[in-house]
Amino acid sequence: MLLSVLSFTVAAVLLVVLPGPDTLVVVRGLARGGRGGGVRTSLGVLCGLLVWVIAAVLGLSALLQASEIGFEILKIVGACYLVWMGLQSLRSLLRPVSEAAETTAKSSWLNRSGGFFSGFLTDILNPKIGVLFITFLPGFVPPGYSVAWTTLSLGLLYVALTALYCAVLIAASTKISTWMQTPRIRRRLDGLAGLTLLGFGVRMATEH
Numbered sequence: 001m002l003l004s005v006l007s008f009t010v011a012a013v014l015l016v017v018l019p020g021p022d023t024l025v026v027v028r029g030l031a032r033g034g035r036g037g038g039v040r041t042s043l044g045v046l047c048g049l050l051v052w053v054i055a056a057v058l059g060l061s062a063l064l065q066a067s068e069i070g071f072e073i074l075k076i077v078g079a080c081y082l083v084w085m086g087l088q089s090l091r092s093l094l095r096p097v098s099e100a101a102e103t104t105a106k107s108s109w110l111n112r113s114g115g116f117f118s119g120f121l122t123d124i125l126n127p128k129i130g131v132l133f134i135t136f137l138p139g140f141v142p143p144g145y146s147v148a149w150t151t152l153s154l155g156l157l158y159v160a161l162t163a164l165y166c167a168v169l170i171a172a173s174t175k176i177s178t179w180m181q182t183p184r185i186r187r188r189l190d191g192l193a194g195l196t197l198l199g200f201g202v203r204m205a206t207e208h
Contacts, residue, residue: 001142005157008140012158015132016165021082021200025122026166028089028197029115030173038173040115042166046159047116048123053155056133057148075205078125082201085118089194133158 022045029041063070123129133155141150 001145004140004142005154008137008154009157009161011136011140012161015136016158016161021122021126021197022119022162023169024196024200025085025118026169027173028085029118030170033115035170035173037115038166038170041119042163042170044116044119044121045123045166046119046163048120049129049155049159049162051124052130052133053152053159055130056137056155057152060130074125074127078122078127079201079205081121081125082197085122086194086197086199086201089197 026038026041026045030038033040133151137151137154137158138147140154141147
């Protein structure tokens with residue numbers, strides 16, 4: 001079991017730190033809401049992962065994978081959500097800097113509630129995470145051990161590693177959070193995040 005856990009940890013760390021939509025929405029949350037925004041977005045990401053871990057243990061992810069229509073529908077919805085977030089970020093490029101700053105102040109309450117849901121929906125609308133768990137986690141279950149309980153334990157370990165990674169991102173941003181909140185800088189970060197989210201959305205929709 002110890003060897004399986006160590007092997008899984010190494011593989012999971014490589015998957016967690018690989019840049020993807022999760023990392024991007026957390027950075028976007030930091031740019032929009034500072035440290036608090038990053039924390040809320042990270043919590044949303046972690047809750048989405050927990051849902052997929054439980055679904056994998058219960059076999060729901062396997063059913064989703066077996067249902068080609070259901071998988072495609074969820075994939076398209078997830079892709080559309082990423083594209084929508086990308087377009088929302090790009091809208092800031094069309095506003096003057098002064099107007100963008102005023103909009104940020106007026107919509108701060110939206111950032112407080114929306115950060116969590118941005119992270120949560122980014123994960124929960126990505127069926128490939130569920131498929132990853134049902135194909136990746138069982139491969140590290142040693143012979144003679146309960147598949148369900150071991151899969152759950154490894155899934156929780158994956159969530160814990162993701163939480164640690166998000167904490168590192170948030171800690172690293174503490175010193176530059178004020179700089180990221182500058183309207184002109186934030187607008188540029190929004191533009192970069194928007195283009196990247198659009199790319200992720202298009203890739204998700206076109207991948208097989």
